[in-house]
Amino acid sequence: MPVNPNFLERLVLFRLNKAPAPMLDLFGAASFEAVSLALDLGLFETLADAETPLTAAALADRIDAHPDGIATLCDFLVTEGYLAASDGSYRLTGMTEKWLLTTSETNMGPWLTFWNELVFPFWERELETAVVEGEPSQSIYEWFDEEPARWETAQAGFRATASLLVDDVTDAVSVPDGNARLVDVGGGHGLYTIELCRRHPNLTATIFDLPGAVETLGDEVPAEVADRVRTRAGDYLTDDLGDGYDVALLFNVVHAHDPAENTALFERVADSLAPNGRIVLLDQWEGSGRTPVSRAGLRFVALTYLTTLDATVYTHEEVTSWLREAGFEDITRRSVGPVAGQALVEATKR
Numbered sequence: 001m002p003v004n005p006n007f008l009e010r011l012v013l014f015r016l017n018k019a020p021a022p023m024l025d026l027f028g029a030a031s032f033e034a035v036s037l038a039l040d041l042g043l044f045e046t047l048a049d050a051e052t053p054l055t056a057a058a059l060a061d062r063i064d065a066h067p068d069g070i071a072t073l074c075d076f077l078v079t080e081g082y083l084a085a086s087d088g089s090y091r092l093t094g095m096t097e098k099w100l101l102t103t104s105e106t107n108m109g110p111w112l113t114f115w116n117e118l119v120f121p122f123w124e125r126e127l128e129t130a131v132v133e134g135e136p137s138q139s140i141y142e143w144f145d146e147e148p149a150r151w152e153t154a155q156a157g158f159r160a161t162a163s164l165l166v167d168d169v170t171d172a173v174s175v176p177d178g179n180a181r182l183v184d185v186g187g188g189h190g191l192y193t194i195e196l197c198r199r200h201p202n203l204t205a206t207i208f209d210l211p212g213a214v215e216t217l218g219d220e221v222p223a224e225v226a227d228r229v230r231t232r233a234g235d236y237l238t239d240d241l242g243d244g245y246d247v248a249l250l251f252n253v254v255h256a257h258d259p260a261e262n263t264a265l266f267e268r269v270a271d272s273l274a275p276n277g278r279i280v281l282l283d284q285w286e287g288s289g290r291t292p293v294s295r296a297g298l299r300f301v302a303l304t305y306l307t308t309l310d311a312t313v314y315t316h317e318e319v320t321s322w323l324r325e326a327g328f329e330d331i332t333r334r335s336v337g338p339v340a341g342q343a344l345v346e347a348t349k350r
Protein backbone atom coordinates (compact mmCIF):
# COMPACT_ATOMS: atom_id res chain seq x y z
CA MET A 1 0.00 0.00 0.00
CA PRO A 2 1.45 3.41 -0.82
CA VAL A 3 2.27 5.28 2.35
CA ASN A 4 -0.65 7.45 3.41
CA PRO A 5 0.63 10.98 4.17
CA ASN A 6 -0.82 12.75 7.20
CA PHE A 7 -2.55 16.13 6.99
CA LEU A 8 0.63 18.16 7.37
CA GLU A 9 2.52 16.03 4.84
CA ARG A 10 -0.34 16.33 2.31
CA LEU A 11 -0.27 20.09 2.77
CA VAL A 12 3.48 20.32 2.24
CA LEU A 13 3.65 17.77 -0.58
CA PHE A 14 0.49 18.41 -2.57
CA ARG A 15 -1.02 21.75 -1.66
CA LEU A 16 2.09 23.89 -1.08
CA ASN A 17 4.41 21.88 -3.35
CA LYS A 18 7.22 22.49 -0.85
CA ALA A 19 8.57 18.93 -0.80
CA PRO A 20 9.13 16.55 -3.73
CA ALA A 21 5.94 14.47 -4.10
CA PRO A 22 7.64 12.19 -6.71
CA MET A 23 9.49 10.69 -3.72
CA LEU A 24 6.24 8.90 -2.91
CA ASP A 25 6.49 7.08 -6.25
CA LEU A 26 9.95 5.96 -5.22
CA PHE A 27 8.56 4.60 -1.96
CA GLY A 28 5.78 2.88 -3.94
CA ALA A 29 8.29 1.23 -6.29
CA ALA A 30 10.41 0.10 -3.33
CA SER A 31 7.31 -1.14 -1.55
CA PHE A 32 6.32 -3.25 -4.58
CA GLU A 33 9.82 -4.79 -4.65
CA ALA A 34 9.68 -5.46 -0.91
CA VAL A 35 6.24 -7.07 -1.06
CA SER A 36 7.24 -9.18 -4.06
CA LEU A 37 10.26 -10.45 -2.14
CA ALA A 38 8.13 -11.13 0.94
CA LEU A 39 5.79 -13.20 -1.25
CA ASP A 40 8.74 -15.08 -2.78
CA LEU A 41 10.19 -15.84 0.64
CA GLY A 42 6.85 -16.97 2.04
CA LEU A 43 7.21 -14.34 4.76
CA PHE A 44 3.49 -13.57 5.02
CA GLU A 45 2.50 -17.25 5.05
CA THR A 46 5.09 -17.93 7.77
CA LEU A 47 3.67 -15.18 9.98
CA ALA A 48 0.14 -16.47 9.29
CA ASP A 49 1.14 -20.00 10.35
CA ALA A 50 2.84 -18.85 13.57
CA GLU A 51 0.72 -18.97 16.70
CA THR A 52 2.11 -15.69 18.01
CA PRO A 53 3.82 -12.66 16.44
CA LEU A 54 7.45 -13.40 15.54
CA THR A 55 10.66 -11.50 16.15
CA ALA A 56 12.87 -10.85 13.13
CA ALA A 57 15.27 -13.54 14.38
CA ALA A 58 12.51 -16.16 14.70
CA LEU A 59 11.07 -15.23 11.32
CA ALA A 60 14.52 -15.30 9.69
CA ASP A 61 15.14 -18.72 11.17
CA ARG A 62 11.91 -20.09 9.70
CA ILE A 63 12.46 -18.72 6.20
CA ASP A 64 16.20 -19.26 6.15
CA ALA A 65 17.25 -15.62 5.87
CA HIS A 66 19.47 -13.17 7.74
CA PRO A 67 17.88 -11.68 10.90
CA ASP A 68 19.17 -8.16 10.19
CA GLY A 69 17.91 -8.31 6.60
CA ILE A 70 14.50 -9.54 7.74
CA ALA A 71 14.30 -6.82 10.42
CA THR A 72 15.02 -4.10 7.85
CA LEU A 73 12.56 -5.55 5.35
CA CYS A 74 9.83 -5.96 7.99
CA ASP A 75 10.32 -2.44 9.36
CA PHE A 76 9.74 -1.07 5.86
CA LEU A 77 6.68 -3.30 5.39
CA VAL A 78 5.29 -1.91 8.66
CA THR A 79 5.46 1.64 7.29
CA GLU A 80 3.72 0.46 4.10
CA GLY A 81 0.84 -1.13 6.00
CA TYR A 82 1.61 -4.82 5.35
CA LEU A 83 2.84 -5.69 8.86
CA ALA A 84 2.28 -4.40 12.36
CA ALA A 85 4.98 -4.45 15.04
CA SER A 86 4.79 -4.48 18.80
CA ASP A 87 7.36 -5.40 21.46
CA GLY A 88 9.89 -6.24 18.75
CA SER A 89 7.62 -8.80 17.03
CA TYR A 90 5.78 -8.69 13.71
CA ARG A 91 2.31 -9.80 12.69
CA LEU A 92 0.16 -9.42 9.58
CA THR A 93 -2.25 -6.55 9.15
CA GLY A 94 -5.85 -7.18 8.07
CA MET A 95 -4.93 -5.90 4.60
CA THR A 96 -2.27 -8.57 4.14
CA GLU A 97 -4.51 -11.31 5.56
CA LYS A 98 -7.31 -10.41 3.18
CA TRP A 99 -5.36 -9.75 -0.03
CA LEU A 100 -2.08 -11.65 0.14
CA LEU A 101 -2.57 -15.01 1.86
CA THR A 102 -3.07 -18.15 -0.22
CA THR A 103 -5.87 -19.24 2.11
CA SER A 104 -7.86 -16.09 1.32
CA GLU A 105 -10.46 -16.25 -1.45
CA THR A 106 -9.31 -12.79 -2.45
CA ASN A 107 -5.60 -13.58 -2.67
CA MET A 108 -3.99 -11.07 -5.06
CA GLY A 109 -0.47 -12.43 -4.51
CA PRO A 110 -0.36 -14.18 -7.93
CA TRP A 111 -1.37 -10.91 -9.59
CA LEU A 112 1.55 -9.06 -7.94
CA THR A 113 3.88 -11.92 -8.90
CA PHE A 114 2.63 -11.71 -12.50
CA TRP A 115 3.55 -8.02 -12.56
CA ASN A 116 6.87 -8.53 -10.81
CA GLU A 117 8.05 -11.46 -12.93
CA LEU A 118 6.46 -10.69 -16.30
CA VAL A 119 4.71 -7.39 -16.90
CA PHE A 120 7.25 -4.97 -15.43
CA PRO A 121 10.19 -6.81 -17.05
CA PHE A 122 8.20 -6.52 -20.31
CA TRP A 123 7.68 -2.79 -19.64
CA GLU A 124 11.46 -2.48 -19.20
CA ARG A 125 11.90 -3.76 -22.75
CA GLU A 126 8.89 -2.24 -24.47
CA LEU A 127 7.49 0.85 -22.69
CA GLU A 128 9.86 3.27 -24.40
CA THR A 129 9.40 1.59 -27.79
CA ALA A 130 5.62 1.68 -27.42
CA VAL A 131 5.62 5.36 -26.48
CA VAL A 132 8.23 6.52 -29.00
CA GLU A 133 7.27 4.27 -31.92
CA GLY A 134 3.56 3.98 -31.08
CA GLU A 135 3.65 0.19 -30.61
CA PRO A 136 5.75 -2.50 -28.87
CA SER A 137 8.09 -4.67 -30.93
CA GLN A 138 6.09 -7.79 -29.98
CA SER A 139 3.02 -8.61 -27.90
CA ILE A 140 3.36 -9.98 -24.41
CA TYR A 141 1.50 -13.13 -25.52
CA GLU A 142 4.17 -13.79 -28.19
CA TRP A 143 6.77 -13.32 -25.47
CA PHE A 144 4.94 -15.81 -23.19
CA ASP A 145 5.10 -18.37 -26.01
CA GLU A 146 8.92 -18.22 -25.88
CA GLU A 147 8.82 -19.80 -22.41
CA PRO A 148 5.70 -21.80 -21.51
CA ALA A 149 6.18 -21.29 -17.74
CA ARG A 150 5.29 -17.63 -18.35
CA TRP A 151 1.77 -18.71 -19.31
CA GLU A 152 1.33 -20.40 -15.93
CA THR A 153 2.37 -17.27 -14.05
CA ALA A 154 0.11 -15.17 -16.29
CA GLN A 155 -2.97 -17.36 -15.92
CA ALA A 156 -2.47 -17.53 -12.13
CA GLY A 157 -2.43 -13.71 -12.18
CA PHE A 158 -5.55 -13.41 -14.38
CA ARG A 159 -7.26 -15.95 -12.15
CA ALA A 160 -6.48 -13.88 -9.04
CA THR A 161 -8.16 -10.78 -10.48
CA ALA A 162 -11.08 -12.89 -11.69
CA SER A 163 -11.57 -14.22 -8.16
CA LEU A 164 -12.54 -10.68 -7.07
CA LEU A 165 -15.30 -10.49 -9.68
CA VAL A 166 -16.45 -14.06 -10.11
CA ASP A 167 -19.45 -13.87 -7.75
CA ASP A 168 -20.71 -10.57 -9.15
CA VAL A 169 -20.21 -11.73 -12.71
CA THR A 170 -21.80 -15.15 -12.35
CA ASP A 171 -24.79 -13.52 -10.59
CA ALA A 172 -25.18 -11.20 -13.57
CA VAL A 173 -24.76 -13.66 -16.46
CA SER A 174 -28.05 -15.39 -17.15
CA VAL A 175 -28.00 -18.86 -18.66
CA PRO A 176 -31.05 -20.31 -20.45
CA ASP A 177 -32.96 -23.14 -18.76
CA GLY A 178 -32.50 -26.62 -20.15
CA ASN A 179 -29.38 -27.93 -21.83
CA ALA A 180 -27.46 -24.75 -22.53
CA ARG A 181 -24.06 -24.38 -24.19
CA LEU A 182 -21.49 -21.69 -23.49
CA VAL A 183 -18.18 -20.72 -25.06
CA ASP A 184 -15.63 -18.74 -23.04
CA VAL A 185 -13.58 -17.01 -25.74
CA GLY A 186 -10.11 -16.21 -24.37
CA GLY A 187 -11.32 -17.97 -21.22
CA GLY A 188 -7.79 -18.74 -19.97
CA HIS A 189 -7.86 -20.02 -16.39
CA GLY A 190 -11.57 -20.88 -16.78
CA LEU A 191 -12.69 -19.57 -13.39
CA TYR A 192 -15.85 -17.88 -14.72
CA THR A 193 -16.85 -20.92 -16.75
CA ILE A 194 -16.20 -23.31 -13.88
CA GLU A 195 -18.36 -21.24 -11.51
CA LEU A 196 -21.17 -20.90 -14.08
CA CYS A 197 -21.15 -24.68 -14.62
CA ARG A 198 -21.31 -25.19 -10.85
CA ARG A 199 -24.38 -22.97 -10.63
CA HIS A 200 -26.11 -24.36 -13.73
CA PRO A 201 -26.09 -28.18 -13.74
CA ASN A 202 -27.39 -28.34 -17.33
CA LEU A 203 -24.70 -26.09 -18.73
CA THR A 204 -21.84 -27.46 -20.83
CA ALA A 205 -18.97 -25.15 -21.70
CA THR A 206 -15.97 -24.77 -23.96
CA ILE A 207 -12.96 -22.72 -22.90
CA PHE A 208 -11.35 -21.44 -26.08
CA ASP A 209 -7.83 -20.05 -25.79
CA LEU A 210 -4.35 -20.10 -27.29
CA PRO A 211 -2.54 -23.46 -27.03
CA GLY A 212 -0.05 -22.19 -24.42
CA ALA A 213 -2.91 -20.98 -22.21
CA VAL A 214 -5.05 -24.10 -22.61
CA GLU A 215 -2.11 -26.32 -21.62
CA THR A 216 -1.86 -24.58 -18.24
CA LEU A 217 -5.48 -25.42 -17.36
CA GLY A 218 -4.52 -29.01 -16.52
CA ASP A 219 -5.93 -29.92 -13.11
CA GLU A 220 -7.63 -26.56 -12.54
CA VAL A 221 -11.06 -27.85 -13.54
CA PRO A 222 -12.67 -29.41 -10.43
CA ALA A 223 -14.02 -32.96 -10.73
CA GLU A 224 -17.63 -31.89 -10.07
CA VAL A 225 -17.80 -30.03 -13.41
CA ALA A 226 -14.96 -31.69 -15.36
CA ASP A 227 -17.32 -33.74 -17.56
CA ARG A 228 -19.09 -30.53 -18.69
CA VAL A 229 -16.06 -28.31 -19.32
CA ARG A 230 -14.04 -28.79 -22.50
CA THR A 231 -11.10 -26.88 -23.86
CA ARG A 232 -10.43 -25.90 -27.42
CA ALA A 233 -7.03 -24.54 -28.43
CA GLY A 234 -6.76 -22.03 -31.22
CA ASP A 235 -6.64 -18.41 -32.30
CA TYR A 236 -10.06 -16.82 -31.85
CA LEU A 237 -9.34 -14.40 -34.69
CA THR A 238 -8.88 -17.13 -37.26
CA ASP A 239 -9.80 -20.61 -35.97
CA ASP A 240 -13.18 -22.30 -35.76
CA LEU A 241 -14.92 -21.43 -32.46
CA GLY A 242 -17.53 -24.19 -32.81
CA ASP A 243 -21.25 -23.49 -33.18
CA GLY A 244 -24.69 -23.68 -31.61
CA TYR A 245 -23.71 -21.88 -28.40
CA ASP A 246 -26.36 -20.08 -26.33
CA VAL A 247 -23.91 -17.77 -24.56
CA ALA A 248 -20.46 -16.50 -25.52
CA LEU A 249 -18.22 -14.82 -22.95
CA LEU A 250 -15.48 -12.43 -24.10
CA PHE A 251 -13.90 -11.35 -20.85
CA ASN A 252 -10.91 -9.00 -20.96
CA VAL A 253 -10.47 -9.69 -24.64
CA VAL A 254 -11.78 -6.55 -26.39
CA HIS A 255 -9.04 -4.31 -24.96
CA ALA A 256 -6.40 -6.40 -26.76
CA HIS A 257 -7.62 -5.61 -30.29
CA ASP A 258 -8.16 -2.75 -32.69
CA PRO A 259 -11.68 -1.78 -33.82
CA ALA A 260 -11.57 -3.80 -37.07
CA GLU A 261 -10.38 -6.92 -35.23
CA ASN A 262 -13.07 -6.52 -32.59
CA THR A 263 -15.84 -6.14 -35.17
CA ALA A 264 -14.57 -9.19 -37.05
CA LEU A 265 -14.32 -11.16 -33.79
CA PHE A 266 -17.91 -10.22 -32.85
CA GLU A 267 -19.03 -11.41 -36.32
CA ARG A 268 -17.25 -14.74 -35.79
CA VAL A 269 -18.88 -15.06 -32.37
CA ALA A 270 -22.30 -14.24 -33.87
CA ASP A 271 -21.76 -17.06 -36.39
CA SER A 272 -20.95 -19.46 -33.55
CA LEU A 273 -24.14 -18.61 -31.61
CA ALA A 274 -27.56 -20.25 -31.91
CA PRO A 275 -30.51 -17.96 -32.85
CA ASN A 276 -31.09 -15.44 -30.00
CA GLY A 277 -27.75 -16.41 -28.51
CA ARG A 278 -26.07 -13.80 -26.33
CA ILE A 279 -22.60 -12.31 -26.23
CA VAL A 280 -21.30 -11.03 -22.87
CA LEU A 281 -18.26 -8.77 -22.70
CA LEU A 282 -16.34 -7.85 -19.57
CA ASP A 283 -13.76 -5.09 -19.70
CA GLN A 284 -12.61 -1.72 -18.45
CA TRP A 285 -14.39 1.00 -20.41
CA GLU A 286 -13.15 4.48 -21.21
CA GLY A 287 -14.90 7.29 -19.32
CA SER A 288 -15.86 5.15 -16.34
CA GLY A 289 -13.08 6.40 -14.01
CA ARG A 290 -14.65 9.19 -11.98
CA THR A 291 -12.69 9.02 -8.72
CA PRO A 292 -8.92 9.52 -8.34
CA VAL A 293 -8.19 5.81 -7.88
CA SER A 294 -10.45 4.61 -10.71
CA ARG A 295 -9.18 7.37 -13.03
CA ALA A 296 -5.57 6.39 -12.29
CA GLY A 297 -6.49 2.71 -12.69
CA LEU A 298 -7.95 3.31 -16.14
CA ARG A 299 -4.97 5.36 -17.35
CA PHE A 300 -2.66 2.72 -15.87
CA VAL A 301 -4.33 -0.10 -17.79
CA ALA A 302 -4.34 2.02 -20.97
CA LEU A 303 -0.56 2.44 -20.66
CA THR A 304 -0.01 -1.25 -20.04
CA TYR A 305 -2.32 -2.28 -22.91
CA LEU A 306 -0.32 -0.03 -25.24
CA THR A 307 2.97 -1.47 -23.97
CA THR A 308 2.04 -5.13 -23.83
CA LEU A 309 -0.59 -5.52 -26.56
CA ASP A 310 -0.49 -2.42 -28.77
CA ALA A 311 -4.07 -1.86 -27.64
CA THR A 312 -6.23 0.41 -25.48
CA VAL A 313 -9.46 0.92 -23.51
CA TYR A 314 -12.57 1.69 -25.54
CA THR A 315 -15.74 3.67 -24.91
CA HIS A 316 -19.15 2.10 -24.48
CA GLU A 317 -20.25 3.86 -27.69
CA GLU A 318 -17.43 2.27 -29.68
CA VAL A 319 -18.16 -1.25 -28.48
CA THR A 320 -21.89 -0.73 -29.04
CA SER A 321 -21.33 0.28 -32.66
CA TRP A 322 -19.12 -2.78 -33.35
CA LEU A 323 -21.73 -5.06 -31.76
CA ARG A 324 -24.50 -3.58 -33.95
CA GLU A 325 -22.33 -3.90 -37.04
CA ALA A 326 -21.71 -7.56 -36.18
CA GLY A 327 -25.44 -8.30 -35.91
CA PHE A 328 -26.24 -7.85 -32.20
CA GLU A 329 -29.09 -5.86 -30.59
CA ASP A 330 -30.62 -5.19 -27.13
CA ILE A 331 -27.29 -4.01 -25.75
CA THR A 332 -27.16 -3.51 -21.98
CA ARG A 333 -24.42 -2.58 -19.56
CA ARG A 334 -23.89 -3.36 -15.87
CA SER A 335 -21.01 -2.38 -13.59
CA VAL A 336 -19.32 -5.15 -11.63
CA GLY A 337 -16.62 -5.42 -8.99
CA PRO A 338 -15.39 -3.39 -6.05
CA VAL A 339 -13.58 -0.71 -8.09
CA ALA A 340 -15.35 1.49 -10.64
CA GLY A 341 -14.42 1.03 -14.29
CA GLN A 342 -15.31 -2.59 -15.02
CA ALA A 343 -18.62 -3.47 -16.61
CA LEU A 344 -20.40 -6.30 -18.38
CA VAL A 345 -21.87 -5.45 -21.78
CA GLU A 346 -24.43 -7.92 -23.03
CA ALA A 347 -26.17 -8.19 -26.42
CA THR A 348 -28.43 -10.59 -28.30
CA LYS A 349 -27.88 -11.98 -31.78
CA ARG A 350 -30.48 -10.54 -34.19
Ligand SMILES: C[S@@+](CC[C@H](N)C(=O)[O-])C[C@H]1O[C@@H](n2cnc3c(N)ncnc32)[C@H](O)[C@@H]1O
Nearest residue numbers: 158162186187188209210213234235236251252
Ligand atom coordinates in the same frame (compact mmCIF):
# COMPACT_ATOMS: atom_id res chain seq x y z
C1 LIG B 1 -6.49 -10.94 -20.07
S1 LIG B 1 -6.72 -12.64 -20.31
C2 LIG B 1 -8.40 -12.85 -19.79
C3 LIG B 1 -8.68 -14.22 -19.24
C4 LIG B 1 -10.12 -14.39 -18.73
N1 LIG B 1 -11.06 -14.27 -19.84
C5 LIG B 1 -10.41 -13.35 -17.68
O1 LIG B 1 -11.17 -12.41 -17.95
O2 LIG B 1 -9.89 -13.46 -16.57
C6 LIG B 1 -6.92 -12.74 -22.08
C7 LIG B 1 -6.99 -14.17 -22.57
O3 LIG B 1 -7.18 -14.16 -23.99
C8 LIG B 1 -6.33 -15.14 -24.55
N2 LIG B 1 -6.03 -14.76 -25.94
C9 LIG B 1 -5.38 -13.65 -26.37
N3 LIG B 1 -5.32 -13.63 -27.72
C10 LIG B 1 -5.94 -14.76 -28.15
C11 LIG B 1 -6.22 -15.30 -29.43
N4 LIG B 1 -5.84 -14.66 -30.54
N5 LIG B 1 -6.89 -16.46 -29.51
C12 LIG B 1 -7.28 -17.12 -28.38
N6 LIG B 1 -7.06 -16.64 -27.13
C13 LIG B 1 -6.40 -15.48 -27.01
C14 LIG B 1 -5.10 -15.11 -23.65
O4 LIG B 1 -4.36 -16.29 -23.76
C15 LIG B 1 -5.72 -14.93 -22.28
O5 LIG B 1 -6.03 -16.16 -21.67
